[in-house]
Amino acid sequence: GQSLEQPSEVTAVEGAIVQINCTYQTSGFYGLSWYQQHDGGAPTFLSYNALDGLEETGRFSSFLSRSDSYGYLLLQELQMKDSASYFCAGRDDKIIFGKGTRLHILP
Amino acid sequence: KAGVTQTPRYLIKTRGQQVTLSCSPISGHRSVSWYQQTPGQGLQFLFEYFSETQRNKGNFPGRFSGRQFSNSRSEMNVSTLELGDSALYLCASSLVTGQGSYEQYFGPGTRLTVT
Numbered sequence: 001g002q003s004l005e006q007p008s009e010v011t012a013v014e015g016a017i018v019q020i021n022c023t024y025q026t027s028g029f030y031g032l033s034w035y036q037q038h039d040g041g042a043p044t045f046l047s048y049n050a051l052d053g054l055e056e057t058g059r060f061s062s063f064l065s066r067s068d069s070y071g072y073l074l075l076q077e078l079q080m081k082d083s084a085s086y087f088c089a090g091r092d093d094k095i096i097f098g099k100g101t102r103l104h105i106l107p
Numbered sequence: 108k109a110g111v112t113q114t115p116r117y118l119i120k121t122r123g124q125q126v127t128l129s130c131s132p133i134s135g136h137r138s139v140s141w142y143q144q145t146p147g148q149g150l151q152f153l154f155e156y157f158s159e160t161q162r163n164k165g166n167f168p169g170r171f172s173g174r175q176f177s178n179s180r181s182e183m184n185v186s187t188l189e190l191g192d193s194a195l196y197l198c199a200s201s202l203v204t205g206q207g208s209y210e211q212y213f214g215p216g217t218r219l220t221v222t
Contacts, residue, residue: 030209031209033209033210041215042197042213042214042215042216043150043197043199043211043213044213045210045211045212048209048210050209087149087150089150089209091209093163094140094152094155094162094163094165095140095152095155095209095211096152097142097149097150097151097152098149099148099149100149100150
């Protein structure tokens with residue numbers, strides 16, 4: 001089976017950096033994806049790590065360590081519009097999502 | 108290119124009834140996955156279809172079923188509705204299935220309320 005664990009909530013200050021962690025347990029694994037979902041909206045794809053290391057896309061970066069079954073999403077220069085829920089997702093024979101991390105940003 | 112569309116957007120049903128939800132993927136996408144989203148459980152995988160074949164199924168009772176048509180459009184059906192089926196049902200499409208389908212495009216969802 002497969003499960004992904006992530007914190008339920010994280011709070012950070014506008015302009016700061018925040019890291020959202022994701023640990024997983026799976027018998028087979030193809031990589032880790034990250035999605036963002038604003039209230040009332042649909043999840044949107046942010047990034048994907050197939051291999052160990054850091055992937056950078058603008059203010060967002062994602063990291064994967066397969067030996068540690070661990071990954072994280074790093075958001076830099078936080079903006080109020082980044083207030084949303086963030087989901088990690090892994091795949092073996094099907095895509096499984098973590099329960100999501102609600103990011104609160106303080107002005 | 109048009110995004111994933113889902114109909115209807117909102118639905119209110121009574122316990123014991125059945126419901127059919129529809130999803131049209133992005134043009135050219137052949138994989139369609141369905142998810143149930145509730146506040147306590149997050150996104151839970153229902154099933155995935157690729158080229159009209161069910162590729163995978165999540166841990167939901169047999170009341171939940173689906174199908175995919177030759178044009179890749181997909182429907183899911185829930186029979187004998189229960190109060191606990193109230194949720195946002197999301198459809199997502201991707202170009203391929205398997206290892207390459209890490210990037211999914213989600214529709215706006217259908218908000219189902221069972222009373």
